[in-house]
Amino acid sequence: MRQTDDERAILILLETWAARVRAHDLDGVVADRTRDIVMFDVPPPMQEKGIEAYRNTWPRYFESDGSRDFELRELRIVAGADVAWAHALLRCEAVPEATGRLSVGLRKVDGRWMVAHEHHSFPAGDSA
Secondary structure, three states, X not given: XXXXXXXXXXXXXXXXXXXXXXXXXXXXXXXXEEEEEEEEXXXXXXXXXXXXXXXXXXXXXXXXXXXXXXXXXXXXXXXXXXXXXXXXXXXXXXXXXXXXXXXXXXXEEOOEEEEEEEEEEOOOOOOO
């Protein structure tokens, strides 16, 4: 299936974001997020609202062992005219032996794609 220009732009945005996470570039990690972003995350409080709350979650992650090992796999993107979504598997050594999940919702703001919703999750473990 042929990738659209918008899907390519979103691919670059998300791959650049992952590289910025690996580099512990806080300003870069926060770039391309809307001011009213909502993030559902793994550690409490589980939900963060707004760009400042989003920014404040990352320093704690950067302190964790393995935080420079952050890779998106099987990234899938679907883009409409002004709304898009993407999902990927997330390899993240800060959570040992676990592959996480990432889902993002994007809006086009003034002609530029921005992440408005971000959701990270990891398996709860073997419940048997």
